[in-house]
Amino acid sequence: MRRGWPAIRETTVDGWIARLSDGVTRRANSVLPVHCPNDLADAIGRVEELYRGLGLPPVFQLGPAARPSGLDSALARRGYEVRTPTIVQVAPIADVLRRTPPPHREVRVSNRPDSSWLDLWWEVDGRGGHESRAIAHEILTGGEALYAASEDRHGTAAVGRLALVGSWAGVYCMAVRPDARRRGHASAILHGLLERAVELGSEHAWLQVTADNVAARDLYERLGFVTRSSYHYRCFR
Structure with a gap:
């Protein structure tokens, strides 16, 4: 991780x-x-x-x-x-793909995040100003990864990132535009990323989800992810 x-x-x-x-x-x-x-x-x-x-x-x-x-x-x-x-969940990628139907909308997968990918992710999950966004971009692209995006008539609807580490793939930056939620974008993004990762030799996936994010945990558990560990931060007051 x-x-x-x-x-x-x-x-x-x-x-x-x-x-x-x-x-x-x-x-x-x-x-x-x-x-x-x-x-x-x-x-x-x-x-x-x-x-x-x-x-x-x-x-x-x-x-x-x-x-x-x-x-x-x-x-x-x-x-x-x-x-x-935060809890850490893992799953064999083949199991997740079996549980996620092929996306009924196009999912673009690339090796670098373009400006529209960054715009949506930063809008949904970003914190800070322009300088922070530049540092976040450096973190995102600091290792081998895949970047997926799907669109609707209003533009980019959802994005996701998959870090590639040996035979493992880590799910990060899953973000859906607020008005496009509950329309299958997240599962489509995940399917597109994992399908491409299998072609590159990945076998297992991990993800990290905050313990209080019940909706995300329910989604990932339906897709075959199981909890294997947890962590938290200790911050000085």
């Missing part, structure tokens, strides 16, 4: 990976604690100094593999608060 949404820059803090992207998205501006530091308190302090020196809040992404195992509790005692509980 780290490779599917790459930060602009990474550095290490005593075995932890600190991701830095000028504040655009928590995922690309948080610490991934993949190893046990030699001194926990010192490592947390160094993280805080690093992020605050760049004008960013210190943030940790914490899942079952976070190290050390007591990091979540240590951050809570230090005043870090829980943000954005």
Whole structure:
């Protein structure tokens, strides 16, 4: 998942990976604690100094593999608060394709996002001004990925991104124009992306969905995705 949404820059803090992207998205501006530091308190302090020196809040992404195992509790005692509980779901791509009918509308799939793709995604899910959008574009295109879009008579109706990482494909940036929702655009976008990914050698898909997004979870579960993990962020107040 780290490779599917790459930060602009990474550095290490005593075995932890600190991701830095000028504040655009928590995922690309948080610490991934993949190893046990030699001194926990010192490592947390160094993280805080690093992020605050760049004008960013210190943030940790914490899942079952976070190290050390007591990091979540240590951050809570230090005043870090829980943000954005998220579940991780996976599925064999072949199973998802069997559950999604071929789209009845054209879905364009390309290797780069064009301006109309970016316009819709930013309108639905973007945060910040022109500078933030430019950084987001750099994150989006920082690794191999596919970009899909479908249209209706009003223009681009839905978009989606699929990160390609070995035999895995990660679903990101699923966005539907508000007035075009509940018309099959999301499933059409997903089908188009996964169909193309199979041609490129992908076998399994993953996605991340916030725990409180019941509608999206219901859709993905109907398509064969099952929950395999979860994570949340700890952000300093």
